[in-house]
Amino acid sequence: MIRFNNDYNHGAHNAIIQAIGEINTESYAGYGEDEWCQKGADEIRKYLGGADVDIHFMVGGTPANITVMTAALRPYESVICAENGHINHHEAGSIEHTGHKILSVPAKEGKLTAEAVRETAAHYYDHGQVEFLTAPKIVFLSSPSEYGTIYSKKELLEIRKVCDQYNMYLYVDGARLGYWLSCSACDVTLEDLARIADVFYIGGTKCGALFGEALVIVNKNLRDHFRTYMKQSGGILAKGWLLGVQFYTLFKDGLYFELTKHADDLAAKLKQGFADASIPLYMDSPTNQLFVILTNEKADELAEEFTYEFDHVVDEERICVRFCTSWSSTEEEVDKLIAAL
């Protein structure tokens, strides 16, 4: 079985495994106060254009989201998020479990629009009778989005402008950040992101690491007691250096971007394969996730040799599914899939 169902079905790039092995006999201070967390953060900072940031290594994306929301929001404040945003559905109500409302807004190509954010913010901030409403305070977006689409620098700057206007935070969930920054359609850099977002995370789990995400806090207002929040939410790792050394390895020579570019390139090849086989895309994506519409027959046939992820039923005869390439996909696997199309 060849897995295209997601981008976290393999362990880690071999360099990661090796790096962890190499330092395994050494001993370190706990909870992220070790030299590898320092070194990992330093390597990331080289990409941030000198921005003054705090960097915390976290166990996963959900803990990162929970902890940021808890730290950033007062109890009456809420989160603006695209209707299809994963925190709005697939994290088991984790944001509401922290006590905060999600204000979901219509998405366009799977993405939040500055217009929708402005409208929601204006409804609260430009209106006189809002005392009993929640105050939108964080704008949450994922890039690539749940449908693999990406934000242009222009789109980000427009959203930033709304955030500035209404004094809201912009939080970018970068679980698949590498696949965004490496794809040919991307006009955004990490340096841009550190200028535009208040806080974002660089996904490791789905981009070549064994596990872990690097949270980058730009806005000084979000830094206070952050490690306490991490502990309280259970998102801090006792052996923090396991995360630090992974990000050090991924960023010291640009391995992170090599790996994600590899996946993006394979996805582009696969997209051409779908086109050649006249299999329609559900939504066009320049990154490693491709949503296509398969006949039930074709879906069953492919399922014998390949895994993909079911997304939704289109009609009685067709379904929409996701194929993911990843840093661990091989050209041979993609070729086999294309041949089977």
Add this chain to the structure above:
Amino acid sequence: MIRFNNDYNHGAHNAIIQAIGEINTESYAGYGEDEWCQKGADEIRKYLGGADVDIHFMVGGTPANITVMTAALRPYESVICAENGHINHHEAGSIEHTGHKILSVPAKEGKLTAEAVRETAAHYYDHGQVEFLTAPKIVFLSSPSEYGTIYSKKELLEIRKVCDQYNMYLYVDGARLGYWLSCSACDVTLEDLARIADVFYIGGTKCGALFGEALVIVNKNLRDHFRTYMKQSGGILAKGWLLGVQFYTLFKDGLYFELTKHADDLAAKLKQGFADASIPLYMDSPTNQLFVILTNEKADELAEEFTYEFDHVVDEERICVRFCTSWSSTEEEVDKLIAAL
């Protein structure tokens, strides 16, 4: 200034004031364990066709909602509610503050539909990959709705059927229950409600009482430790008899329904007045809330003598506003308003 902006701008019907005054020199046990709470509950029970219920008197609607949600839901469970439902907007995120997600669904004439409830429930319960979604467990509806529209018995029974199918609770917020049950279009009785809903409350604050709501818990699963939840949420009154005696007074001779019928009748008269003045309704309502579309000019003119509640901007020249009659409105006040139209 004559107030039509809401139905809680007066104290209480005189009989309430008198009743409180009459027992003012007596002493009672605290926290609802007094004879008036008992007697108030007994009077309400006479309307419930012998249903076996727990009745708790609560300080207000928001505490009632908070407490029911806290008592009824496990942390991963969520609430289905019409998009325009007040708990979804105007209670400052109080439901999410208890940790629970609201799954808002499109409303029809301001109301929840069985179809929308079924679709949302089915998405979770009839689907295999829902482990990381929240489980819809309470169906919340207000009757009259936020737009004054009401549920027919048929509509309620259809929603009940979906609740039964998916083992969900049906909670009816009856802040304006009297205005529903007294209006000519209503085909539902309190007895029906005690058969159809798992829990509902009979609004006092907006229907002739000084303050307070009577929560009726039908489903036995929702009764455990309810008084503890009331205390924890701050929704229990030390001098519970103040609530008990009010509901005793309202229900012992049917005063509750007299008062709300009076308001519904005045609203019907006012609706005719709007029609005669060619002022269009935003949505037709058989109860005490009327939403109409006024020109800005007319709105300003009326505002000199009458209060109404702004709802939304229709276009540059018109706004939608709410006029409320109440148990305390007089025919004279309504006539003055009609004359001014």
Add this chain to the structure above:
Amino acid sequence: MIRFNNDYNHGAHNAIIQAIGEINTESYAGYGEDEWCQKGADEIRKYLGGADVDIHFMVGGTPANITVMTAALRPYESVICAENGHINHHEAGSIEHTGHKILSVPAKEGKLTAEAVRETAAHYYDHGQVEFLTAPKIVFLSSPSEYGTIYSKKELLEIRKVCDQYNMYLYVDGARLGYWLSCSACDVTLEDLARIADVFYIGGTKCGALFGEALVIVNKNLRDHFRTYMKQSGGILAKGWLLGVQFYTLFKDGLYFELTKHADDLAAKLKQGFADASIPLYMDSPTNQLFVILTNEKADELAEEFTYEFDHVVDEERICVRFCTSWSSTEEEVDKLIAAL
């Protein structure tokens, strides 16, 4: 049966009932934005020596406590409270339900001591390794305490000093504030309190009002969005003027203090009665709550005619119980009790 079990077993002083009756035909703006809330606050302000404060009228003490904690604390912050403090036991975990830890410290004569507060605060603030501890941020005390004892100005100032040293808030729960300020042993005034505390509430429910408490917020940091917190927590009353007019009535001519002085005087008389009957006090109190040790026999005998509140078992032959006088107790009732001793 003559009730001495608590101080909330009667409705309200007659002037309150009358005042509510008199304005019952008038109409008002909702949620505390009416003239009576304004006037009630103004009367209270006259006692505060010109302090710049926000005053909110709340439905009860538990909602007041919940709302203040929610508004004042970040998720990692905690509350210092005497071991026997009611929020630590008798509010069903309401503070923890808002997500905050209570750091309980040993009490002396039922009261918090500056030493205990300092020790707890120092453990956190003067120590290097506290990242994973909660940060004490509110010092909570009740005066009179749960045992009827009171804080002297000196004691309050000492606690204030610790609060200043560690940048903590001082919150005084004044459910029985009147009984404190009116008793002969008291050397504190409302004006002092407005200088010493960051936030406190003036209890109405137990001191002559029908229900309701007046929350006085002195510290500007605690004011932001407070009405939103009140709504979210369910502690705001739709017909706010019902609370405003009560506090107006209680404070405009000093009725509040008359009523509580009356109860304190009766308690002093009753205390002498206990002494004369050689019934030992469990703890000496200058206010309206008296804790005495009764033989089981005497307890049973008294229970035939009087209610009191059981506190704890002393040994096989004796129990400790509370007798409360209140604004509604009469000299005749106290005389009867003394005669029965």
Add this chain to the structure above:
Amino acid sequence: MIRFNNDYNHGAHNAIIQAIGEINTESYAGYGEDEWCQKGADEIRKYLGGADVDIHFMVGGTPANITVMTAALRPYESVICAENGHINHHEAGSIEHTGHKILSVPAKEGKLTAEAVRETAAHYYDHGQVEFLTAPKIVFLSSPSEYGTIYSKKELLEIRKVCDQYNMYLYVDGARLGYWLSCSACDVTLEDLARIADVFYIGGTKCGALFGEALVIVNKNLRDHFRTYMKQSGGILAKGWLLGVQFYTLFKDGLYFELTKHADDLAAKLKQGFADASIPLYMDSPTNQLFVILTNEKADELAEEFTYEFDHVVDEERICVRFCTSWSSTEEEVDKLIAAL
């Protein structure tokens, strides 16, 4: 610098690193639904005497605690825990952050006693006026305790008896479980634990694994939707097999117990060293944590070559510190420390 400050300052036993490396090129299903989680659980089950249990692999101890509390408790229920329990201090209020009160009780030799548990439970369950108290529902204990002391089978059974009497859950935090079960003073087995506890976890992080804990749920009432709770709390790992393969490796040939026995033996040797050097123990412990009292001078001297963990100040001239051996400690390191004493 030789680290004796804790037992999580090294990566993992080499067999773990190797096992992860060996399966690194394979692909797996996500979120714990892979074959290694199955195999890891199967190996653990071999030690449980055929008990019917659910086993979940979690990222760390704090997430395990948070998730169990969230899943097990209704909002009005609380946790009994020894005063010095780490959840009561060193987890940043994480339990209260889930909304639940901790009822801390005096510890004896760092341990919970059946007497203290009984007294706290009886105060609630055997008393008539508890409606506004929280209901103790989980008894939480760590073995080894925070001071390295261990529970005998008799002690556990006594606590179990109280749990049965009052229908409470017994939760054993086994962050250092191996060091307990391997020490010579231990008369408890994993099989016993699966009979006595309702839920417990087998610590990996501190006992030879890279990271992760195996949560064993015995009581069927605690199993419902547990994976949803894990997701909601952020404690589930996308690449679950990383945890499964570690526990498979640790348990398939008893490596887990070899490693912890090694540490216990070294601790015993070190304890003798302290005795020989006339350095008093603060508390006697049969496991890998030793608390001793050092003069400030000695402490400074040792700090030049060894790390230890500061516990508390004894007096002006002495402090209490913790020395930890671990699976990664070597005899040579211990000999060096003994020589330096």
